[in-house]
Amino acid sequence: MTKQSIFGRISALVRANVNAAIDAAEDPQKMIDQLVRDYSSSIADAESAIAETIGNLRLLERDYAEDVDTANEWGRKAIAASRKADEMRASGNSGDADKFDNLAKVALQRQISAENEAKEAAPTIATQTEVVDRLKAGLQGMKEKLEQLKAKRNELVARAKVAEAQNRVADAVKSVDFLDPNSELGRFEDKIRRQEALAQGKQELAASSLDQQFIELENLGEVTEVEARLAALKSGPAPQAIDR
Template identity: 75%
Template sequence: MTKQSVFGRISTLVKANINSLLDSAEDPQKMIDQLVRDYTNNIADAESAIAETIGNLRLLERDHQEDVQAAAEWGNKALAASRKADDLRSTGNAVDADKFDSLAKIALQRQISSEREAKTAEPQIAAQTEVVDKLKSGLNTMKDKLEQLKAKRSELLARAKVAEAQTKVQDAVSSINVLDPTSELGRFEDKIRRQEAIAQGKAEIAASSIDAQFESLEDLGELTEVEARLAELKAGSTAKPQEALEG
């Protein structure tokens, strides 16, 4: 896996329109799970690649600083050698003066070489710094999107649970539709109605039996009254002849 491929995937994932992907997905939850895995894996790869890139940048910066410092040191040495040559030449020691002038020239050559190397490294450092800044920004965006994905996943799971609960409620309501004679409640109501009808029938039978008994009592009462009146008649008819004899 090259750094370039990692950086390319960072750019692709950063530019990805999550909402568009979810809208076109047959199963948004599976899509989110896959995106979470992709982002998590690529963030880990990106962090490793960016760390390596930053390490290379720091080496460039260190080398550049060393070249700048070396150029300054060689400049100081050239100045010191040149002054020494001037001092020797002022005392008439031309041979030694020439030697120190030669040393000053060597020091100046090395100063120029160090300055050239430092100058060459500067655009590389600038470009590498820009790359690192962009990668850090892209990495942070990926981390933000990963958190968005996780939040979106939690939201989808919650909505799925609500939808499942609503479906169960609707199924339960449908199963107890009072207007549906085939529903459990309809069958239970029908059973109760039959039991109520049977109880009503028994009550009517019991009422009929009681009415018959009262009718028998009324018939018996009529017979008793007839007997009583007959007895009165008989008593009355017996009393009248006696009254006639006594009179």
């Protein structure tokens, strides 16, 4: 049970790292452009399929029109043969009259056959027409979606560029943060402060040495005066007392 839990956590961690790497590698503009290309390709495929469907519908409609024309033609032939038979019968030529009536019957049979074929094709044509209309509407919807996608693409690309610029500015500002002791500028400032402190220390040390020299010089003056007075005592009369 513990092994399964560990393996599950490792698997989740791997997936998270992979997804994070993919997210970092994704270029919004390239990804959206690819989406536009994929959708455009889907529209092209749909157009091809719809064009084929429309072509089949037009063949059905053409066959239907031919069947209707054929039925009408055989109908006209049946009428002509029937009238001819009537004329022959009226003139007393029964044999030829029967012959033309038989031709009229054949024409009527052909008319009925063509009409049946047209009737059978009619529902299919109606169904296919509805399908084509729906496909055309769907295709138009896809094209409108593509235009919306292109417009959204331009918006998102612009927003991505603005966000990228903002991030760069933020990173640049962060890199020169005067208050951050860990920044490069902070380290430079600390180094300069140490150099300034060293210079101040040297100045104070030099000043201290100079003061000591003056003190020694003053002490030397006092010693010199004492020596001079001692020499005067040795060489001259005794000094008189100072009146009070």
